Amino acid sequence: MDMFRLGADYLRGARSRLVDAESALRRGDYPEVVRYSQEAVELSLKACLRMAGIEYPKVHDVGDELKFNALKFPTWFSTGIEEFARISAELAIKRAASMYGIEAAGKGPSDLFDKEEAELSIREAKLVYENAEKLYSEYKKQ
Numbered sequence: 001m002d003m004f005r006l007g008a009d010y011l012r013g014a015r016s017r018l019v020d021a022e023s024a025l026r027r028g029d030y031p032e033v034v035r036y037s038q039e040a041v042e043l044s045l046k047a048c049l050r051m052a053g054i055e056y057p058k059v060h061d062v063g064d065e066l067k068f069n070a071l072k073f074p075t076w077f078s079t080g081i082e083e084f085a086r087i088s089a090e091l092a093i094k095r096a097a098s099m100y101g102i103e104a105a106g107k108g109p110s111d112l113f114d115k116e117e118a119e120l121s122i123r124e125a126k127l128v129y130e131n132a133e134k135l136y137s138e139y140k141k142q
Helices: 003-027 030-051 063-068 081-100 115-141
Strands: none
Touching (some): 003 115, 030 081
8 A cells, every 4th residue: 555545544544533523522531532533633644654754652742753754745834733642642542531531540532631631632733634544636737
């Protein structure tokens, strides 16, 4: 499979996660919104790296890889990489807690995430996805 097609598949997955996040938000399942948002960001950024022909580490947060390879992307995309990396890092930290809570503190996922946190997570995930989709469109024209 070529890297461009693989990236396109990742973007489809990211879009599905955003649909799931929206559904979870409507249900008031805020930890799920955070989790799906993190997955959407991860898939979106990995799609960008794939489409640029960059191999990435098999971790949830690829922000450092994006920053290291910033010059391989169009300028308009590169200017957002710091923000994309910040979003990726913050959501990756929240990933486990959104699924399992913090057992040592006796807190479940629903104790940790509220509507405001969920709305921020999905808003930031959409920002990353929209930029990844724009990058895809630009690469597709080439």
